[in-house]
Amino acid sequence: MxxxxxxxxxxxxxxxxxxxxxxxxxxxxxxxxxxxxxxxxxxxxxxxxxxxxxxxxxxxxxxxxxxxxxxxxxxxKRQDLKKLRGKVGIVFQYPEHQLFEETVERDISFGPHNFHVPNQEITSRVLTSIEKVGISESLLEKSPFELSGGQMRRVAIAGVLAMEPEVLILDEPLLD
Ligand SMILES: Nc1ncnc2c1ncn2[C@@H]1O[C@H](COP(=O)(O)OP(=O)(O)OP(=O)(O)O)[C@@H](O)[C@H]1O
Ligand SMILES: [Mg+2]
Structure with a gap:
């Protein structure tokens, strides 16, 4: 692309x-x-x-x-852009500001869910993406707001990876 x-x-x-x-x-x-x-x-x-x-x-x-x-x-028109957003994922400079769901798992699932990815596929993408960013499965049921700053960043990155974007844009989301 x-x-x-x-x-x-x-x-x-x-x-x-x-x-x-x-x-x-x-x-x-x-x-x-x-x-x-x-x-x-x-x-x-x-x-x-x-x-x-x-x-x-x-x-x-x-x-x-x-x-x-x-x-x-x-x-x-802004509404033309949803599909594009599925292809181009952005992790912002302060990715923890992107988190908002009740649990880590729901947060990572939000994007694929919104794009009507089947549930079984979402579960598998969640597991693959947490492995890539080094987040343990035991954190999935926690609130993202109970995590450390570094863990929050990893979860936010996992949420973007779970979309399987063609282009991944990282705006200085430094892992410490
Ligand atoms: N929402 C905004 N309203 C008005 N000006 C803005 C806004 N966001 C950024 N700017 C201005 O636009 C310029 C470019 O900002 P931008 O955030 O793109 O820089 P950057 O290269 O990403 O900087 P940094 O390395 O600090 O992240 C800056 O001068 C900034 O003050
Ligand atoms: Mg910047």
């Missing part, structure tokens, strides 16, 4: 006194498929802003983002 940015500008709070242009004419193409690509830049340079364009959490103020067959521009 190719990801292309074509003349992408992004302005937070446009047409207000607080308008701030975070992305200026971004152009690049990457072909995904087993590759690991890093984006490096100083704090405030726009890395998180750029990444949120890849699954349509933010839409370009000008220009276009192509992700596989998806064309994302300011004219997109």
């Amino acid at each position: 190719d990801i292309q940015f074509r003349h992408v500008n992004y302005t937070y709070q446009p047409h207000t006194p607080y308008a701030y242009q975070a992305l200026h004419d971004i152009n690049f193409t990457v072909s995904t498929g087993g590759e690991l690509i890093a984006i490096v830049g100083h704090t405030g340079s726009g890395k998180s802003t750029l990444l949120q364009h890849i699954n349509g959490l933010l839409l370009p103020t000008e220009g276009a983002v192509m992700v596989g067959d998806y064309l994302l521009s300011k004219d997109n």
Whole structure:
């Protein structure tokens, strides 16, 4: 799946006194498929802003983002984007803020459940993803809010892995 940015500008709070242009004419193409690509830049340079364009959490103020067959521009309707979000998983900079369910298991299952993955398949994905991130099965029935910070991050990452996304975006979710 190719990801292309074509003349992408992004302005937070446009047409207000607080308008701030975070992305200026971004152009690049990457072909995904087993590759690991890093984006490096100083704090405030726009890395998180750029990444949120890849699954349509933010839409370009000008220009276009192509992700596989998806064309994302300011004219997109937000409801077109659910399928794309199943293909592109994002783990945010503070992934523990993504947790909200009553148990670890329900939290990890939330995405696949929402995409109508059969229950048996969800159970198997939950077990595979906790193994990948190093979370023990004994934590599945706990509340995510009773975990340590590092465990919360792992659970949040497991929840994204359980979606089996084609593209996995990690916005500095450092494991300590
Ligand atoms: N919601 C927002 N409203 C207005 N401005 C914002 C908003 N989010 C980010 N910005 C501004 O956009 C610029 C880019 O922010 P962004 O979070 O993309 O940077 P970053 O490269 O991810 O930084 P860091 O390395 O600190 O995570 C910053 O100047 C920031 O202040
Ligand atoms: Mg950031």
